[in-house]
Amino acid sequence: xxxxxxxxxxxxxxxxxxxxxKELGQKLTKVADILVSGGLSGVMEAVCSGFKTAGGxxxxxxxxxxxxxxxxxxxxxxxxxxxLARNVLVVTTADVVVALSGRAGTLSEIAYCIQFGIxxxxxxxxxxxxxxxxxSVDEVTAKVGELLNGKD
Numbered sequence: 001x002x003x004x005x006x007x008x009x010x011x012x013x014x015x016x017x018x019x020x021x022k023e024l025g026q027k028l029t030k031v032a033d034i035l036v037s038g039g040l041s042g043v044m045e046a047v048c049s050g051f052k053t054a055g056g057x058x059x060x061x062x063x064x065x066x067x068x069x070x071x072x073x074x075x076x077x078x079x080x081x082x083x084l085a086r087n088v089l090v091v092t093t094a095d096v097v098v099a100l101s102g103r104a105g106t107l108s109e110i111a112y113c114i115q116f117g118i119x120x121x122x123x124x125x126x127x128x129x130x131x132x133x134x135x136s137v138d139e140v141t142a143k144v145g146e147l148l149n150g151k152d
Contacts, residue, residue: 003148005032006094008087008109009043009125010102017101017124018046024100024123024137025050031145034059036093038086039070039077043100048073061089088112091120096147098140099125119147 005028009021025047028035035051037044039060048058052073060074065081080086087109091097097113097120099106106125113120114130122131123140134140 002033003031004034004036004094004096005144005148006036006090006097007043007047007100008038008090008097008102008106009047009100010106011038011040011042011044013042013046013101017043020123020137021046021100022050024098024140025052025056026054027137027141028098028144029054029056031141031148032096033057036061036090037074038062038090038105039074041071043102045071045073047100059093061086061093084108091118092116094118096121096144098123098144099131101125 021043034057036059039062052058058074059076060070061078062069063083063086065079067077067079070077091109091112099110100123110120120131121140122133
């Protein structure tokens with residue numbers, strides 16, 4: 001079975017968060033086969049950029065029906081037409097989720113992870129009990145690899 005990681009975060013982000021997301025995407029290719037995101041801008045675009053340029057396969061589950069709404073680094077666009085309700089699909093598609101920055105949409109995705117028992121790693125996002133709080137891209141990559149390798 002393919003190892004799938006979702007990265008969640010804001011559609012708007014600072015240049016610093018964008019840099020972290022891109023590095024995260026690149027490094028996650030070493031431990032995951034597929035990256036899922038909400039497929040739009042900000043954290044989603046940066047992490048897809050890093051993952052795709054490092055040779056990984058990206059999936060974007062977008063809120064609209066228009067495939068053109070996805071960022072240019074999404075290989076497979078899933079036009080859900082579900083608006084924010086697509087957040088459930090973004091997290092339940094994955095074996096492990098990484099939360100990076102973000103606002104209310106990211107908060108809802110973290111809540112879904114906790115509700116469904118999906119491990120969620122917190123890298124500079126909402127500080128919520130039940131998440132795995134880590135401080136660096138390398139720590140996150142190692143933890144994602146550890147969690148995915150236990151998913152056989």
